[in-house]
Amino acid sequence: MILCMDMDAFFASVEQAANPNLRGKPIAVIGSRERTVVVTCSYEARALGVKTGMSKYEAMKVCPSIVLVTTTNRIYTHVSTEITKFLKTITPKVEVYSIDEAFLDIDEDEHDITSIAYMIKSHVKSNFNITCSIGVGPNKLVAKMATGVHKPDGFYMVEPDEAMEFMDSFELGKIWGIGRKLSGKFRNMGIFTTADVRQLGEERLCEMFGINGSRIFQMAHGLYSDSVDQTEKPVKSIGHSMTMPHNLKTREEAAGYLLQLSEMVSSRARRNGYSGKTLHVVIRDAERQDVGKRRTFGFFTSATHHIYEIAMSIFDEIWSGEDIRLLGVSLGSLVPSCVTLSNMMDDFQGWADVYDVIDEINTKYGKESVSFGTVLQCKRRGAKTISPAWRPDGTRNIKF
DNA sequence: TCTGGGGTCCTAGGACCC
DNA sequence: TCTGGGGTCCTAGGACCC
Numbered sequence: 458m459i460l461c462m463d464m465d466a467f468f469a470s471v472e473q474a475a476n477p478n479l480r481g482k483p484i485a486v487i488g489s490r491e492r493t494v495v496v497t498c499s500y501e502a503r504a505l506g507v508k509t510g511m512s513k514y515e516a517m518k519v520c521p522s523i524v525l526v527t528t529t530n531r532i533y534t535h536v537s538t539e540i541t542k543f544l545k546t547i548t549p550k551v552e553v554y555s556i557d558e559a560f561l562d563i564d565e566d567e568h569d570i571t572s573i574a575y576m577i578k579s580h581v582k583s584n585f586n587i588t589c590s591i592g593v594g595p596n597k598l599v600a601k602m603a604t605g606v607h608k609p610d611g612f613y614m615v616e617p618d619e620a621m622e623f624m625d626s627f628e629l630g631k632i633w634g635i636g637r638k639l640s641g642k643f644r645n646m647g648i649f650t651t652a653d654v655r656q657l658g659e660e661r662l663c664e665m666f667g668i669n670g671s672r673i674f675q676m677a678h679g680l681y682s683d684s685v686d687q688t689e690k691p692v693k694s695i696g697h698s699m700t701m702p703h704n705l706k707t708r709e710e711a712a713g714y715l716l717q718l719s720e721m722v723s724s725r726a727r728r729n730g731y732s733g734k735t736l737h738v739v740i741r742d743a744e745r746q747d748v749g750k751r752r753t754f755g756f757f758t759s760a761t762h763h764i765y766e767i768a769m770s771i772f773d774e775i776w777s778g779e780d781i782r783l784l785g786v787s788l789g790s791l792v793p794s795c796v797t798l799s800n801m802m803d804d805f806q807g808w809a810d811v812y813d814v815i816d817e818i819n820t821k822y823g824k825e826s827v828s829f830g831t832v833l834q835c836k837r838r839g840a841k842t843i844s845p846a847w848r849p850d851g852t853r854n855i856k857f
Numbered sequence: 858t859c860t861g862g863g864g865t866c867c868t869a870g871g872a873c874c875c
Numbered sequence: 876t877c878t879g880g881g882g883t884c885c886t887a888g889g890a891c892c893c
Contacts, residue, residue, distance in 0.1 A: 513859090
């Protein structure tokens, strides 16, 4: 059987555990920038209409008593890693799915799964003073759906022969893997539940959704073939993006932010020992339309000035002159690199040493202790408000 | 001054090669 | 007087997740 553990309102609960003044109150955890959204909110806030994804202002409007708290990633990461460590003492078959979710493959011949679930819940509660919900089922899909049934602080188990009927109890859009677009398509066809999906038949589903059709057909029977994957998968890309406090109008402003983003991306790559060969730049305009372009170059790098130069050249190709709401830079086609800049094409071959020293200073004295003048001179407060790390740990391998 | 940020995976078409 | 077939790599964009 598969056990899925999902922390309840994780970031908000951690904040409330750390600060007694926040307990029992409607709180929302938000980013530190001006244009930010609710990342998570306490159950008290949910009861008053606050939802994940709302803008800060919307949250204040629906709930004037809301207490806004900015993210403190280090504590979330710490709690998450400690919980993961504990789960691995139960079985090595643990898949860390996100910072606040994990799957465990439990052999029922050896363990009573219900007592394991309650043991996990009580460990989390007594060590961190937060709650989690646990779902159990014959596969990851059913276990995952079961976690939500009695949230928060819930437990729910689905026996294999109940799995199909259990799936029928959800709106399609609530099912893991069926998002807004897919459920919208189904709705337009008058299909609302997995029972309707089964009626439609596999052939028809495949005509509509290709290979995805078979998957959905399986899911509608409560079946799911992906097993718990405990391997640490290599990272595929490292990226950062930033919604600007005010829309940008000039190339010079954009250049400053692109340098900052390039530095964030490349220093993170260096810190984790990766170099990349493709760069993706995204521009979001005032109407929230995205334009992006990637480029593959003939060498691997994690040098800030390379990333920046390529980012600028891509930017110049795609920027139409519209106001800029967001800029993003992402490095892909990563390979592990011990010798960071081995393939550099500069005249000056000493850059590797320069970045080593910069990274060392910034590790010792804090991010952006040493940076480019362009980044530091602008009063757009660089490092302190750098993006909250959504997945700082686990299979994603990236450490903050 | 509504609507963040970090990812993965998939598809479809074009270029290029043998 | 006709333009196959298999493969890889690259790119843009979309869907989905937490």
